[in-house]
Amino acid sequence: MLERIPYRGWNTAYRLSNGTVELIVLADVGPRIISYRFIGGENQLHEVEADTGQLGRSDFRLYGGHRLWVSPELESTYFPDNVPVEVSEQGNKVRFTAPVEESPPGKSLQKDFEVELASSGSEVSVIHRLTNHNRSAIQLAPWAPTMLRPGGKGILPLPPKAAMDKDHYESVGVLAMWSYTDLADSRWVFGTEYIQLNQLSEPTGRFKEQMCGIYNPAGWGAYYRDGHLFVKRAPVIAGARYPDFGCNFEVFTNPDFLELETLGPLQEWARRKASSIPNAGGCFQMCLTARVMIGSDQTSFH
Numbered sequence: 001m002l003e004r005i006p007y008r009g010w011n012t013a014y015r016l017s018n019g020t021v022e023l024i025v026l027a028d029v030g031p032r033i034i035s036y037r038f039i040g041g042e043n044q045l046h047e048v049e050a051d052t053g054q055l056g057r058s059d060f061r062l063y064g065g066h067r068l069w070v071s072p073e074l075e076s077t078y079f080p081d082n083v084p085v086e087v088s089e090q091g092n093k094v095r096f097t098a099p100v101e102e103s104p105p106g107k108s109l110q111k112d113f114e115v116e117l118a119s120s121g122s123e124v125s126v127i128h129r130l131t132n133h134n135r136s137a138i139q140l141a142p143w144a145p146t147m148l149r150p151g152g153k154g155i156l157p158l159p160p161k162a163a164m165d166k167d168h169y170e171s172v173g174v175l176a177m178w179s180y181t182d183l184a185d186s187r188w189v190f191g192t193e194y195i196q197l198n199q200l201s202e203p204t205g206r207f208k209e210q211m212c213g214i215y216n217p218a219g220w221g222a223y224y225r226d227g228h229l230f231v232k233r234a235p236v237i238a239g240a241r242y243p244d245f246g247c248n249f250e251v252f253t254n255p256d257f258l259e260l261e262t263l264g265p266l267q268e269w270a271r272r273k274a275s276s277i278p279n280a281g282g283c284f285q286m287c288l289t290a291r292v293m294i295g296s297d298q299t300s301f302h
Helices: none
Strands: 002-007 010-017 021-026 032-038 069-071 086-090 093-097 109-117 124-132 138-148 153-157 175-177 188-190 194-198 210-214 220-225 228-233 249-253 258-263 267-269 274-277 283-288
Touching (some): 002 021, 032 124, 153 258, 194 210, 228 258
Antiparallel strands (some): 002 010, 069 138, 086 093, 093 109, 109 124, 124 283, 138 267, 153 194, 175 210, 188 194, 220 228, 228 283
16 A cells, blocks of 8 residues: 655655555655654654654755665765655555756766555565766766664674685685774674674764675675564676675664665666666565574574
8 A cells, every 4th residue: 555645744645555664754854764664663764853744955964764776986976965856656666756966966866766565565666766867977886875763783794604624725705804893893793604794872982873884695794672673685697896805785874773775786887878776775674573583602693
């Protein structure tokens, strides 16, 4: 079911529901998938309270929820998407198209995503599109961050382990770090099968932010909080060149939220090239579970 609704000070938002979960997408700004919840439950996405109901102005606002960005992270990444978007229905899918980013710091890109909620269950599919309206080609990668409410832990799977032998001489993955990444920070837990990053409102480490990226051949990441497991999946393109030294999944946290991020391949975008990028955002789904048991050794994760 699709209905147009007001939402927290915005006049135009769209609610998608299948009786199990509901999704709310902003159309006055963004677009943003601002809410994702079980019917009657709390929003699993983070909303920036200071940005609620805001419109216009030339400064960038996060708003919260799920968005489409571009990598590498430059000034143009923070183009202020504070104006209404075009909305169109295509069968069971709803497409949200932002205006061309023509004014500085924009690079004449146009972003849209197409959202489809499964007829039952909790799965949401998101296809992201970028169109280059610039006079010249641009090198970039689609980047889809999902902001999640505080108090949980991000989970990224590590490649399978094997003893060193003649079949296992080469590296199997990459771990990218930022200037503020401190592996001694207590929010990190590195185990045999998973990397965990805990979201804390009062971290005690040197930096309030923490982030890392990996090449993730499994194509999924997760966030566990208060009995809910949020799982985000994205197809992996073997042999593709990914940004940030080869990362297709990244995780970021600060005292306010945790962000689970997926990235598509870094490539040259010709003028007027419009491409669908399911691999940038893929799909996400959520389950209520009491079976997630993550200890200091992550082999207990199910």
